[in-house]
Amino acid sequence: MTELAEDRPLEAITVRAIAARAGVGYATFFRHYADKEALLADVADRLTQEFLARIRPLLQQRDRRGAARSLCDFVLEHLALYRALIAGGSGETVRAEMLRQCLATVAEARSHKPAGLLDDLIVLHLVSSVLYVVAWWLRNLEAIDPESMAEIIERLVLTPVGGLRADPPKGL
Template sequence: MLELIAERDFSAITVADIVAKADVGYATFFRHYQDKEGLLFDAADRLIDELLPTMLPALRDEDTRSASIALCRFINDRKAICRALFAGGAEPQVRRILTERSMARAETTGLPDPPGLPFRLAITHSVRATLGILAWWFDEAPDMDCEEVGAIIDRLVIAPVRKG
């Protein structure tokens, strides 16, 4: 599926496309997944597990700009799947999952409370605003480099949340 996502939009991919590319039978696919979204969410779980240790330091570290740029480099290295998950047809569900898991991880890793903001609001806003900027990057400014996008995330999301 990831190879197909690199070629075209997730909404245009069918289960028939996936099984043909994977060289497996239709029945085999449905033994493991109910639909193509199930496969996508399985991929999303793995990506989110990798993403969170890269995303949360932006809210914790003193050098928020470098942490935001590191996040963009992570995303850029996985652009096809990230675009499908964060800006494609599955975006609302992935945003909810990422927000919930970010909240749980932030609560267990001792992320500092942002001054003057409810903790849960700060995490929710940070995740959703960052995903919005990433979707904009994918769709509107694909030639912009990681340093520029990281600086935007830092300026519009991370720095204001950190200051409260």
């Protein structure tokens, strides 16, 4: 699927095309995945896990700019796939699935249990904001270099969200 996403929009990729590119039979695909969306969920999960493994040390060191730059580099390394997944014609549906997958993966990767509803909301806000900002960047890639985009992500999302943990409202 990732190779096919380089050549065509996600909605134009069929299970038959995926199976053919993978060198497996059509029925074999369904032994592993219920449908194309299940494969998409797996791809999103793998991308998220790989990305989290890369930026976790930067976030632990509180290097927000480094984490944002790493995000931009990661997106560029997987540009065709990210364009297909979050900036492509499937738009909202795919971003919603990626958000769901990213939230699940981030929840599993957390080093601590959520301290309350605010912690859950912070993660939702962080992940959804980053996905939408990256989708915007992918539509404007020619106009904004990765270093500038990293600064935007740091200033617009990471720094404000980082400050939310310090003083939660009562009851959250």
